[in-house]
Amino acid sequence: MHMSIIPAALAASWLALGCAASFPVPTQDQAQAQAAERSAVELGAASQPKAQLHLELAREQMNQASVAIKDGDNARADALLLRARSDAELAIALTRDQSAKTGAANATEQSNAQRITNANQGATQ
Amino acid sequence: MKTIRTASIFMVVASAAACAASMPPADLVTARATYSRAAQGPAATLDPADLHTADESLKLAEQSFARDGDTQGTRDLAYVADRRAQIAEARGGTIQSSDQQQQTLGRMHAAETSQLALTSGQLGVAKTQLVVQGQALAAEQQRREDADKRAAKAAADLAAFASVKQETRGMVITLSGSVLFASGKSDLLSGAQAKLSEVAEALTKEDVESKIVVEGHTDSQGGASYNQDLSQRRAQSVRDYLVTRGMASDRVTSEGFGLTRPIADNASPEGRANNRRVEIVVQPKK
Numbered sequence: 001m002h003m004s005i006i007p008a009a010l011a012a013s014w015l016a017l018g019c020a021a022s023f024p025v026p027t028q029d030q031a032q033a034q035a036a037e038r039s040a041v042e043l044g045a046a047s048q049p050k051a052q053l054h055l056e057l058a059r060e061q062m063n064q065a066s067v068a069i070k071d072g073d074n075a076r077a078d079a080l081l082l083r084a085r086s087d088a089e090l091a092i093a094l095t096r097d098q099s100a101k102t103g104a105a106n107a108t109e110q111s112n113a114q115r116i117t118n119a120n121q122g123a124t125q
Numbered sequence: 126m127k128t129i130r131t132a133s134i135f136m137v138v139a140s141a142a143a144c145a146a147s148m149p150p151a152d153l154v155t156a157r158a159t160y161s162r163a164a165q166g167p168a169a170t171l172d173p174a175d176l177h178t179a180d181e182s183l184k185l186a187e188q189s190f191a192r193d194g195d196t197q198g199t200r201d202l203a204y205v206a207d208r209r210a211q212i213a214e215a216r217g218g219t220i221q222s223s224d225q226q227q228q229t230l231g232r233m234h235a236a237e238t239s240q241l242a243l244t245s246g247q248l249g250v251a252k253t254q255l256v257v258q259g260q261a262l263a264a265e266q267q268r269r270e271d272a273d274k275r276a277a278k279a280a281a282d283l284a285a286f287a288s289v290k291q292e293t294r295g296m297v298i299t300l301s302g303s304v305l306f307a308s309g310k311s312d313l314l315s316g317a318q319a320k321l322s323e324v325a326e327a328l329t330k331e332d333v334e335s336k337i338v339v340e341g342h343t344d345s346q347g348g349a350s351y352n353q354d355l356s357q358r359r360a361q362s363v364r365d366y367l368v369t370r371g372m373a374s375d376r377v378t379s380e381g382f383g384l385t386r387p388i389a390d391n392a393s394p395e396g397r398a399n400n401r402r403v404e405i406v407v408q409p410k411k
Contacts, residue, residue, distance in 0.1 A: 008185065054208075079201045086208035093215035100222035107229040114233055118240050 009082060025069055026078035033062055033081045036088035043095045051094040058087035150195045152203035153186055159210040168217025171224075175213035182206035283327065286320050295335070295408040298324060302343070302359070302401030311358035313366055321363065324405065325370035337372070339364040340404040341381040342388075344397035349383055357381025363403050 009029070037058050045051035061084035068077035149157075160183050163169075168176045186202035193199060283289065288299045305317040313321070328337065341356030341363075357379070364379035389396035 079198070083201060083204050083208075086205045086212075090208045090212050090215070093212045093219070097215040097219040097222070100219040100226070104222040104226040104229065107226045107233070111229050111233050111236075114236055118236060121240070122243075 009078075023074040023078070025074050026065075026081055029078055029081040029085070030062075030065065030069075033058065033065075033085040033088060036085050036092065037062065040088050040091040040095065043092055045091040045095045048095050048098050051091040051098070054087040054091040054094065058084040058091065060084075061087065148195065149190055150200045150203060152200045152207065153190055156183055156186060156203045156207035156210060159207045159214070163210045163214040163217070166214055166217055167221040168213040171220040172213055172217040175209070175216050179206060179209040179213045182209040283320075283323060287324070295406050298405040298407070300324075300363075300403045300405070301398070302403060303398060305363065305403055306359055309355065311355060311362050313362055318366060321366050322370050325367045325372055328367075328405075328407065329371050333373075333376075335376070335410055336408045337367070337377045338406045338408065339367070339377060339379040340406060341379070341383075342386055342400060342402050342404065343384050344400040345384045345387070345391040346397065349385075353381055353383035355381075356383045359403060363405070367405075 037055065040051065040055050040058070045055045061080045065077040065080035065084065068074070068080060160179055163176060163179060182202070183206040186199060186206045189196070189199040189202050283298070286300065286304050290297050290299070300317075300320070304320065305313055307314065339360045341358070341360030343352035343356045345352075347355075358381070360379035360381050364377050367377055368374045384391075384400070387396075387400045388402070389399035391397050391400060
């Protein structure tokens with residue numbers, strides 16, 4: 001499921017709430033939330049404070065979704081899984097953003113060092 | 126009265142209920158603020174697709190709120206809309222940082238290229254200078270070799286008509302009297318002048334400080350007084366000639382010893398020839 005249709009799926013799950021008894025177990029959304037959570041971990045979200053917060057939120061909601069499935073509340077479980085997936089994907093985006101910021105800062109630092117080196121070489125030549 | 130009071134209470138409660146129903150949930154308020162912030166950030170130009178997704182999410186949440194009010198469904202939709210707006214914000218920032226990094230690396234590359242060109246130019250100048258210096262060095266080397274050759278030739282020429290010895294009184298250059306003068310005369314022969322010029326050149330080049338004494342010596346033929354006078358005049362002739370060839374006059378003195386300092390037996394013609402001589406003594410520096 002493409003991430004841009006998460007809200008639509010969420011809206012659909014709430015429309016189906018009226019007939020909760022017939023809502024299927026959200027195995028696909030569960031798999032997608034778990035995949036997003038794993039990706040976040042692999043990218044190093046756990047070591048980046050802002051990303052870590054959303055990683056934890058994703059895990060909590062995935063656990064809550066598991067409980068809801070056991071209780072037969074599949075619609076609630078689906079909504080929780082979609083929330084969890086959005087948090088996991090946010091953790092990924094924040095981790096990548098932090099890496100990009102670090103890369104840019106390092107490049108700026110190198111550039112400044114290069115400027116000083118070149119200036120010194122110019123002074124000695 | 127009681128009826129009016131009951132109606133008033135009912136109206137207040139109903140009004141509060143209506144107000145509560147129109148109050149958006151905190152998740153929706155947060156989502157609106159997050160989206161507004163994201164729309165004003167780099168995502169607006171750098172990541173419009175994710176910002177559009179966030180906008181769609183927020184609309185669904187707004188529709189849910191308009192239709193159902195503050196329900197769990199509305200809060201879930203608002204929660205997801207907030208995350209989508211944050212994702213757009215983060216991805217916009219990521220693209221911005223990546224662009225910034227690329228630009229910085231590009232500037233660094235340009236600076237490196239420029240510095241390389243500068244260094245290369247300086248290297249070229251240094252190489253040229255090195256070549257020029259090498260040529261100057263080679264020319265100087267050639268000049269020295271030429272000078273050494275000339276000096277060696279002068280020494281060889283000198284050895285042909287003079288002997289050079291190192292004694293305690295200094296370096297002694299002995300010139301045969303028959304080479305320099307006609308018998309009984311004190312005027313230099315024309316051939317002798319050329320020889321003495323070489324001596325003068327050698328002495329001027331090698332040393333400009335040492336004192337030089339030109340000594341005249343004769344054989345025992347004739348009287349002592351005659352020989353003393355002759356030796357003095359001959360020494361003076363040589364001394365004067367050396368001065369004309371560039372030697373400082375205060376460096377060179379002359380002295381006649383007549384027949385008093387023979388170096389060979391005056392009984393034989395060869396011995397007498399050896400005794401007729403001029404010695405140029407280059408005194409050691411003091």
